[in-house]
Amino acid sequence: MAEFSPGLEGVVAAETAVSEVDGANGRLIYRGGYLIEDLVPVVSYEEVAYLLWHGELPNEKELDALRQQMTAARTLNKSARGALTAMDPATDPMDTLRTVVSAQGAARTLTKPTLDEAITLTAVFPTIVGAAWRRRQGKDVVEPRQDLGHAANLLWMMNGEEPVAEKAHWVDTYLVLLADHGLNASTFAARVVASTGSDLTSCVVGAIAALKGPAHGGATLAARNMLDKIGSADNAEKWLTDAHARHERFSGFGHRVYRTYDPRAKILREMAQTAAPELHKTAARTEEVALRILHEAHPDRPNATNVDFWASVVLTGAGMPKELFTTLFATSRVAGWTAHVLESLSDLRLIRPASRWIGPEPGKKPLQLAKR
Amino acid sequence: MSSNSGYVPGLEGVVASQTAISMVDGQNGRLVYQGYVIADLAEEMSFEEVAFLLWEGRLPNRAELDALSLELANHRTLTQAANIALDALPADTDPMDVLRSVVSVQGVEHRLAKPTVPLAIHATASIPTILAMFHRRQLGLAPVKPRADLGHAANYLYMMDARESSPEIVRALNTYLVLLADHGMNASTFTARVIASTESDLTSALVGAIGALKGPAHGGAPSAVIEQLELIGAADDAETWMRDARRRKEKFMGFGHRVYRVYDPRAKILKEMCRRMNPKFYALGVRVEEIALRILHEEHPERPQSTNVEFYSAGVLQAIGLPKEYFTPTFAAARVSGWSAHVLEQAAHNRIIRPQSEYIGPEPRKPVPLGDRS
16 A cells, blocks of 8 residues: 555645646746746736636737626626525625535536636626625625726725725735645645536535635635734734744744745735835734744744735735635635636546555444443 | 656545545455444444444444434524525525535534534534425425434435335435445545645535535436436346447446445445345346446456446435435435544644645746737
């Protein structure tokens, strides 16, 4: 029997052209061979989604067609509305997202995942996130706007007012940066579900379920919570030293893959200066102290700031409530999840690993109930 | 098996977890739950006892079993939100999509909760209710309230049909639920563990598992067995139909398994039940099985070809009176016990499951601005 690799670390579970995390060199490559830092200045989220699905950037005509298809798919169907309004407004927004996506995709018969479905599923996420936020605040749900791009419409549906261009741009950049990232746990979950021949909604619901975990998508919120506790740049040294003495983990640091600075974190750190100048000061000092403490404690380990840390600052600057952070991650990553599922269809094979038995020796005889 | 990069298609043979919940001994055709061989449990134990075994690692005594039965009976009702969400779905929705959505809403929380045995019990208790309520709605019938005095299998059938089933039928469903309760690191269980490995909640893990079970390569095939037998029609026509089917590259439903190299021990028990309970299915089924194995062996003499659990499951579930659209959901009603046991085990010894991928795309290049793209 093969070796047991806890967490499947180092095990290659898929071949993919959707994205590549080159941890040794601190590079994130999106489909087509584009480095993330080259894409960010020139593309919108819709273009990146197109790229992940098709393998090429769209021309103007193709982008217009995609935008039209997405704006037309922003409405919730009756099942999804029913599920949404049935839930307590205080429900965890990730649970709302998981449930409403499931209901929106409930179908009469099983169908193979298609690109059209990927587009319509991606298009509807901001509607669900916006509605969850409005309900949480006891406000009426806002209908989507046809004339706004993906990021701007998300802000519109949350706030009921058109966002200033700058905020929409920050959100759009965040969505571009998080759209895919190799075989992370949620993407892997989506691929495992797809491998059984299941439908796209089931894959995406499984991915949302995995992203919800604090060890995965929940890390952005944890980073922001830590920054809230630290409060100010002046307090960073004391707070982090105390936390380290209590063996608390620093949220927003460390990653299994990157051995150098995460290229996404670098872009977000830069943006954070304009997006959230005050929080940026606290965060920059926190980062400096945290990396120093971690390096002193483990000089052998590469300890870099991860994307969650600086994403929490930029999202805050864009006016995003921290309760929605994980759902925003999902709103971005759904493009990657669906691209991976579509890619896997060309050579579909059931993902069914083995397990190692560590239980009692087989063959013990059960006692009758009365004798136990 | 693996490419130069070390890519292992389907993770075949890769050990992804250590577990004490169940073991599939494919060489010897044994399925073991917590040390007990399935044949020793299948017809002796209630589903409730086996669920306790999977969750707690030992069989319950009388007091523990009574407590579990009570806890299950007390959680057969859906929340108001789940009721509303269920009613909002069109009556012709795939019951697996109903299950995925309503399990999701039944389990919503204000904050993230760690997986626990009580939560596993509550999820297990609610699944028959979801299925029965939706089934009755499809038929335009009023829902039936659960009966606290009935066991898990008996209550499921009672809520489906609004009448008590015969002891033989209840016993058959109970055996089916025991047989399907767990099965090593199958795709849905693995999905549940991947989700749990991010420290997500139990409901999330179960919803993901339901999504995986839905696929025809996993739990979605038992209804296809019935459909194929209907197409074959009569035992005398079976060989002709099946040879033609192979020429059309059609798959035989209910055959082949990655793990078993000999007859699946569950299929053996279900086959015998089928013989007693569903003679019509059995008569055609045995003939089809014999031909299918012969043809598959002719095509691939090197491959071990065996009947899988779904083939005779279909006959048993049909004899129980479940509509074929409810075969896979009933599989979920059994497997939820195993899924939740694996989630609890994963949470107790957690490490995030994050394998690698091998990049097969183009070398890095520069993007062209929108206006300049052809």
